[in-house]
Amino acid sequence: MSQKHKVIVSAPLPADLREKVAARCEIIEVPVGQSPAESVPAALRPQVAGMVCTMRTLVDQALLDAFPALAVSSNFAVGFDNVDVAAATRRKVLICNTPGVLDGAVADVTIGLMLCLARNLVAGDAFVRSGAWTKGAFPLTTDIRGKTLGLLGMGRIGRVVARAAQAFDMKVVYHNRRQDPAAQGLATYVGRDELFAMSDVLSIHIPLSAETRHSVGKRELGLMKPTAYLINTARGPVVDEAALIEALRAGAIAGAGLDVMEQEPLPPSSPLCELPNVVLQAHVGSATHETRRAMIDLAVANLLDALDKRKPQAMVNPEVWEARA
Numbered sequence: 642m643s644q645k646h647k648v649i650v651s652a653p654l655p656a657d658l659r660e661k662v663a664a665r666c667e668i669i670e671v672p673v674g675q676s677p678a679e680s681v682p683a684a685l686r687p688q689v690a691g692m693v694c695t696m697r698t699l700v701d702q703a704l705l706d707a708f709p710a711l712a713v714s715s716n717f718a719v720g721f722d723n724v725d726v727a728a729a730t731r732r733k734v735l736i737c738n739t740p741g742v743l744d745g746a747v748a749d750v751t752i753g754l755m756l757c758l759a760r761n762l763v764a765g766d767a768f769v770r771s772g773a774w775t776k777g778a779f780p781l782t783t784d785i786r787g788k789t790l791g792l793l794g795m796g797r798i799g800r801v802v803a804r805a806a807q808a809f810d811m812k813v814v815y816h817n818r819r820q821d822p823a824a825q826g827l828a829t830y831v832g833r834d835e836l837f838a839m840s841d842v843l844s845i846h847i848p849l850s851a852e853t854r855h856s857v858g859k860r861e862l863g864l865m866k867p868t869a870y871l872i873n874t875a876r877g878p879v880v881d882e883a884a885l886i887e888a889l890r891a892g893a894i895a896g897a898g899l900d901v902m903e904q905e906p907l908p909p910s911s912p913l914c915e916l917p918n919v920v921l922q923a924h925v926g927s928a929t930h931e932t933r934r935a936m937i938d939l940a941v942a943n944l945l946d947a948l949d950k951r952k953p954q955a956m957v958n959p960e961v962w963e964a965r966a
């Protein structure tokens with residue numbers, strides 16, 4: 642009988658990593674987005690010790706019940722709003738994620754959206770392609786130099802965005818649950834309402850949780866300047882999308898750059914697709930070859946470390962690890 646751990650793989654594994662995992666574990670393949678509880682035969686479920694999965698796998702009480710021997714679930718993402726962390730912790734299931742390796746890529750998309758909005762770059766492309774340029778000049782746009790960038794959330798990604806914004810001579814302010822000593826020299830701490838009121842560009846860098854769901858809504862949007870832009874590269878449901886659409890239609894804010902939405906993939910029937918003052922991306926903050934490779938490397942290392950009883954590099958509920966030790 643095989644002594645190998647049985648692990649669910651529900652994430653895109655490059656061939657060399659697949660070999661590495663297969664050398665030590667028996668892989669049970671679950672297509673990305675499919676429920677492991679439905680895909681894995683009942684007889685195998687009590688033997689599954691580990692899982693590596695994307696944000697599309699719900700690690701909830703039902704999954705934990707279906708896999709009673711699960712010791713570690715490793716997210717191929719820094720976010721873990723797909724996981725019921727409290728339930729996993731109660732069941733002593735270690736949850737791992739991929740912080741640190743995607744900060745630059747997500748910050749790049751944030752800065753890209755800011756430039757697209759202020760300089761109207763997406764419309765400018767259509768202007769040239771359609772021949773409109775032959776009939777007149779493109780309308781003037783807005784400088785970001787000298788403007789105020791407000792960061793809601795000052796974690797790893799927020800700090801990289803703050804550093805990048807300095808190259809554009811922007812004044813950077815931020816709001817966090819508490820002041821961050823690592824932000825000193827990069828950004829000035831302000832109150833939450835003040836952040837919304839004073840920012841020319843407001844960029845969201847907080848995780849999705851029960852507390853943050855719809856935490857940017859009608860009230861917050863109402864505090865913003867009519868010339869201000871909202872950028873979200875964090876999680877769609879942090880913003881009350883209906884309130885945002887209303888604010889964009891009414892001209893209460895100048896525009897929005899969204900890499901994330903409440904429903905993904907965004908249906909083309911969404912009013913967001915109709916609004917000319919919105920730039921949309923398909924949740925691609927971390928989607929570069931280099932960054933996704935670094936993420937899957939870390940997700941697999943976390944999985945194998947946990948199974949081999951070595952301390953994983955990135956744990957969401959380290960108390961589970963400490964209790965085991």
Ligand code: DGY
Nearest residue numbers: 717718719720743927
């Ligand atoms: C993350 O890592 O949380 C990203 O949003 C996934 O693309």
